[in-house]
Amino acid sequence: MRATPKRDNYDIVVIGAGPAGLAATVFAAEAGLSALLLDENPGPGGQVWRAISSTPVAEREQLGADYWAGADLVQAVRSSGAEIIHRATVWSLDRNLEVGVSVGGASAFINARRVVLATGALERPFPIPGWTLPGVMTAGAAQTMLKSSGLVPDGRTVIAGQGPLLWLLAAQILRLGGRIDRILDTTERRNHIAALPHAFAFMTSPYFAKGLAMMREVRAKVRVVTGVNELSAEGDGQLATVTYAAGDRRETIPAGLLLLHQGVVPNVNLAMAAGVEHRWDDRQLCWSPVVDDKGNTSVEGIAIAGDGAGIAGMEAAVFRGRIAARAAVQALAPEEAAKLAPMAMLRTNLARAERGRAFLDTLFRPARQFRIPKGDTIVCRCEEVTANDILDAVAIGATGPNQLKAYRRTGMGPCQGRLCGLTVTELMAEARGKSPQEIGYYRLRAPVKPITLSELAAVAKTEADVNAVVRG
Template identity: 75%
Template sequence: MSAGPTRSEYDVVVVGAGPAGLAAAATAAGAGLSTLLLDENAGPGGQVWRAIDTTPVRAPDLLGRDYWAGAGLVAEARASGAEILQGATVWGLDRNLEVAVSIGGGSRFVTARRVVLATGALERPFPIPGWTLPGVLTAGAAQTLLKSSGLVPEGRTVLAGQGPLLWLLAAQILRLGGGIDLILDTAERANWRQAWRYAPGFLFTPYFAKGLALMREVRAKVRVVSGVTALSAEGDGRVERVAYTAGGRRETVPVDTLLLHQGVVPNVNLAMAAGVKHAWDPIQLCWAPVLDETLATSVPGIAIAGDGAGIGGAPAAVVRGRIAGLAAVEALAPTAVRRGPSMETLRVARDRAERGRRFLDLLFRPSRAFRIPDGDTVVCRCEEVTARDIRDAVAIGATGPNQLKAYRRAGMGPCQGRLCGLTVTELMAEARGMTPEEIGYYRLRPPVKPITLAELADMPQSESAVRAVVR
């Protein structure tokens, strides 16, 4: 195996070099703990600060000043003494705190006294008819291209969905000279009634002024259709049209690129594979880990920080990362010299950073029509399983996502359920007249990311290696 971890044991292993992971690693290493930070991307920053070292988009105002705020934390993590490995795919974690990682074409294990999972968020599935057509992308994918390469969509472009990222991406595309023909806003107007009582708290956060400015900037240049209640992508071999319904009228517009987004949800696969207890969040409509005040999980030694602990945004992720890092220091080196704020100060900062979150969660809560598909709409993209297939499987005896694998192979492809898991849970819950909590989620186990046989063959032939892939 080529360049990998320099040792087999560390005090702290952090997975993910986004805002939370960088903060956790900097805090732990800064206190003298041997710290390894593993991240599968080419450079640090996660999705929020993606390609912050290498982006060709250097003018501060084009990506926004919040993006460049990450440069200081990247520098802090590098100066802390933490060992940082990019291009490292973590595909396994067990209760003994053994971390399986592939890097440079080979795999190996490292052990930790504490593990901090900072795996961030995934875009919520948006299963509409035609969402698998070429030319249909997620907003996150488009933003990755924009940040890493300065690329913006060409031709007729439509953005559809809701949430802060949709408006941020629209503004960034426009600033870089791209064109947007139409925005189809799927936010339910009824959401205002539920969110309104939390508005006073939201008004006193930075999100209010920034969000309002973004929406004004975009609306001044792009036509926006609100109250969209149905949506589909159409075309022969690739997307050519977008059909939508708003105000009871169905319209069709030609399109070359359709960008979809309806919020983000915690990336839970690695934590679930490690046996961490999760619960269904009825507000954010997703699975979230059960954590204590220091972000510790049900598995001793494993903590979760950032959006993987529940969606909170980048400022909250940084504070959560520092809390998890400081908790590791307090557990492993209580007499170590520490720099930075105390745990109590960090908790106050976390509460401040998370203020107003309930307003956003309720305002941008996606409707049933865009979460639970019908008919021949594809749910599991890897195995091409449709909503009808899943309902038929329930009718003949499938009781939950794990039983569904035997009927339709849903969740058994390369993504291991990341693109279909939430949809399958909610769809089966509706079909069976049960709650998502009662239906449950896929039973996950290593490898949670695709790895090659060559990578496995490169692994030291220890009992731990065998246990990781044969259970």
């Protein structure tokens, strides 16, 4: 693996080394095209297979078969002939398929004939009272520590929320000898009824048996409270207690660590900054890019694969990556595409991997009160903006997230809206009696990741750059 790109132009640039990005890179390289894989992490795998080449967790059953399934794909990428650069911050992508990337403190621009965005997913914001307290973190962050360093909680720990990742994390913590005092399940009871029409597809999917076994494993060791409809974290500068309500019961329990999770959503910042069209997904309650059946977007030459194109899980991400890469090869070198797996077969495999997804989306649809906060609950963590602050701004004229920036600076901190964007959209939509699609999202521009002025200054200057500055 190289520290910097060895050329300025590539046939295909893949951004993100998770399941979709790894699969896309292998296909592109197998076709004989020049392929560059960029990823900001120290090693390959994304979140699903994080630290797969370096994890200290040696016993395979502790992380599960799905985790180790990524080892073969990582090896395939490393032997494919593609260039791979880790610790690479991609901070810009435009309609001309020029990629701005920073590696080792210096930035450069790379030109691509095709780009596959495989930037994956982010955890959905979970804005409850006290969620900014030290001692409160996301389930994804805890899982990163577990996979990367083998660290598990040993003090009073509460896990709250819903979704497959919550149960997977709980099982992994327990297998590694960690402590979980209580699981607070926020799945709404009515969701079970709403999901029934999709139950048969789910029961005949690969996820049913694995999911059921995992939940039984966790329930045998941890007390699980279902129907939780209120949740808050309390403490004086540090988490001390968690208060919850489930039906008529309300309880406050001591806790030193609270792990929150209510699903994942596409990571859209880079795609939006590149001008890719996005739509509000009413089923998954998030923004998703508009893509065709090959992963192509509204911007010519940019495809999106994996959970960045809509949440569908690890196995589906692999096939989406292969489909996007095969389509790119077909466009650039049709004669080479014939060497790859047929598109029809890839689509059949994708449909099989996506089977049962509607059931999960419906069952684990997060409750309104855990998406749209009220009162003094913090919405924008970077600027410490509360729900009331946003409603006050709406009352005096803020019409959408971009106008709100001028009133309250929401979305202008280091996270660039990743932790507040969905909440702001839904909160303003409800306050103004409009749909999230009508309200819109933050207008995103490069750099989409924080970089220093020195990194920008290190961009190689060409004669055209100098002339442009002189003319400006």
